[in-house]
Amino acid sequence: MCLLDLLRQPAWAILSLLLAMVVRLQRRPRWDPQACRVKLNGKTAIVTGANSGIGMYIAMDFARRGARVILACRNESLGMAALKEITKTTGNTDIHLRLVDLSCMDSVSNFATRILEEEKALHILVNNAGVSGLPRQITKDGFEVSFATNHLGPFLLTNLLLDLMKRSAPARIVTLSSVNHKKGQVDFSHFRGENLVYGMDKVYNHTKLHNIICTNELARRLQGTGVTANSVHPGIVKTGVLRHYPFWIRYCFNLLAFFFFKTAEEGACSTIYCAVAEELEGVTGKYFDSDCSLVLPAPLARDAALAVKDFEICERLTSKL
Template identity: 80%
Template sequence: MTWLDILYHPIWAVSTALLALVVRIQRRGRWDPQACTVQLKGKTTIVTGANTGIGKFIALDFARRGARVIMACRSESRGTAALGEIREKTGNSDVHLRLVDVSSLDSVREFAARILEEEKALHILVNNAGVSGLPRGITKDGLEVSFATNHLGPFLLTNLLLDLIKRSAPARIVNLSSVNHKKGHVDFSHFHGENLTYYMDKVYNHTKLHNVICTNELARRLEGTGVTATSVHPGIVMTEVLRHYPLIVRLIFNLIGFFFFKSAEEGAVSSIYCAVAEEMEGITGKYFDCDCSLTLPGPLARDAALAVKDFEVCERLTSKL
């Protein structure tokens, strides 16, 4: 049961919230980024959606470890503010802002072209940017906007940067998904906004399933290259991902979440773990839960034949004709 179920099944509210609190307390000690001594001096990293929430704390952690951090953000003003804050807190001046709108394939191509021109290496790519609750919309590429933002844009970005990442091996790709992928379905007409039900997080669930499926197929294709690809569930986190939901939904979520859900900083832990932990070296094609534990994804995400087809469809949709 997710937080959305809580909204419509009040009888579960107290028990679910208490369970979330117990789990949160139990999991705090599993892996602590501050106790991890791995340094990233000389390493180049990219974090999408790094101006706020989970992405901001991932970028902050990388900067503290001495990495060259490229913050890939849509908003210049918010990105600049986050950039200044991270530089001030870490003392790392090698943190940079680059603008990209991952819902636009042209924007992704322009961003990637600049990275390939400016950067000699890329050791960690974290695809964090995402949205939930958007109304139906079709981008100028003919793609449904939530699918473009959460999956196809990041998919294209990863593929455009893949040769650079391979040349930088050992390297890691971390894709933020969600436990909600288990409630998603695969229908390739969804990519064009067809046969979708726009109710709460239903579209979001579908996009997060594609994240896991294509991450697994990418990992298979990268075998032997020294590049790993993993997908991550950050947990139930207090971030701005719900900004497109009705006010009443956000109020209830924030009220319950204030006491029981993870902060954005806590939500960043599992992604940081996959990106930097020594014990993650060579681990690829896996799905990790919010407590940094290796977890079995949903059945559709384990279908190898579906993964091949999904990846090929996404390649065609993002190719420049």
Template identity: 65%
Template sequence: MEWNCVQIFSHPAWAISTFILFFIIKAQQKSAWNPRKCKVQLKGKTAIVTGANTGIGKFIALDLARRDARVILGCRSAARGAAAMREIRQRSGNPNVHVRLVDTSSLSSVREFCQAVLAEEDRLDILVNNAGASGLPRGITPEGLEVSFATNHVGPFLLTHLLLDLMKHSAPARIVNVSSFNHRKGKVDFSHFKGENLTYILDSVYNHTKLHNILWTNELARRLQGTGVTANSLHPGVVMTEMMRHYHWLIRLVFRMVGIFFFKSAEQGAVSSLYCAVAEETEGITGKYFDSNCSLVLPSPLARDPVLAAKSFEYCERLVAAKL
């Protein structure tokens, strides 16, 4: 018996199999570590989460607030940051949630943010560098940096560097850098930082920045040995967030349609960051890379190159020093 497409899609078996497949996929999206079962409390601790007004960042901040931490939301938009602050306070029952404006694409904005933090805070126990963007159009910032590299890497690098002494003073403390599995498609060319020799195809530039995130994290962890401050990087998973807002509407539409079945929610995407930030299992672990299921995995061979990591770190040190 021959079946045409109409007969196949109208057959009850199609609906049943689709329903079963949907739940299998959703079950596979669940992480091995459940933050709701983690009893760690953070009373008396201070945490900063960048990009915290939406998506993964907001759920990271919400979880930390539920643990009674003092949470600082690093946001670009005052209005959206204030809305997120109100929501997190209401849902967590924790009034100690605050907004501080920061645009990681602007080194001057990062410096102003850090100056305010250092003036107002006496400790910093957790720093989650979550802010980032994919698919940004070609552009150079007023400080001469390629906009994706400034947003995703140089800004977070400077922010962390300026807050390191406070974190050492607060040790044990944790630095969590949100990278991506896509770092495996990234390349290292230091001319990229100033917008040279770049090909803007989909998320190619984003991939380069995510590779540098891991290289920086590894070298930072090496330099912080013995201080009580750890640094780890991670892949949050393929997540339904606003990360794709800079892409063509058709690409965004396809992403959303596919994402309903295959991608993680923003809350699920926050789990691997929280695992690195609060889990007892990751206490003392540093210089490592975790996947979206909170498993310790090896990043790409390029990301594991210690010589390249040192070069990338030193290049960024010179870059931000030149902008002082």
């Protein structure tokens, strides 16, 4: 739109556009992925939930840097569409789709087994996939579906791939959490769907708190291995994560998103930073916000004794399967 076209618009449209421009300028992170010249040639990366939204842009960035990228997706058709888009955009043909349903522990185990059989190395693992707003449902493994998808599935996947990552060190694990973890609670009966209150993002908030707690404990256990583990808040991002919410909530969210929320590409920035930035070499057990800044998570997320207990419970739950 040229200046003359802009001036012909109604006053409210001009003000809306200017407001959107100001907000977009204010939400730009301090670190720009496009200005980072780090190359990933010879490196292998896995991104869960890479068929759309933040995950696809993370995978796209890794592909531009020359990595072998494995798209870990649940939906084959959407995954193939993302693969073709990434290949076309970046020119990188070393992009591969592998199917996994993180809510099903058998699917996670089968995925990890195939990775261990096919891949000689793994340098980056991004636990991006997540859901919010799902109604109460218990999986065949006996887990509440949101906890299985957002936490127990990624927890099991990460632990199954750890030995490969240790052999590939230096390597990095990045888990997407959320600032909403500050509203979360720790009640281990939640894993089985007990004592949960469903409404808006309450269950989601609990899962995101567990993400940080277990990532911190994982980082402690990985000290000296050359593998780091960090958590990130991508920001308030306009993605498909609210697809399970009522229409009126999605409508209001999308209306506000135009002015105030990050795009999926912008939301990928903090994760890419943790995965590739040279200044984070060796940095582990930390939590980064959407501005790629190191910040303190909620007090519960910094409780070392709770972290040990949480990790051990998750180990017991997933090792029995």
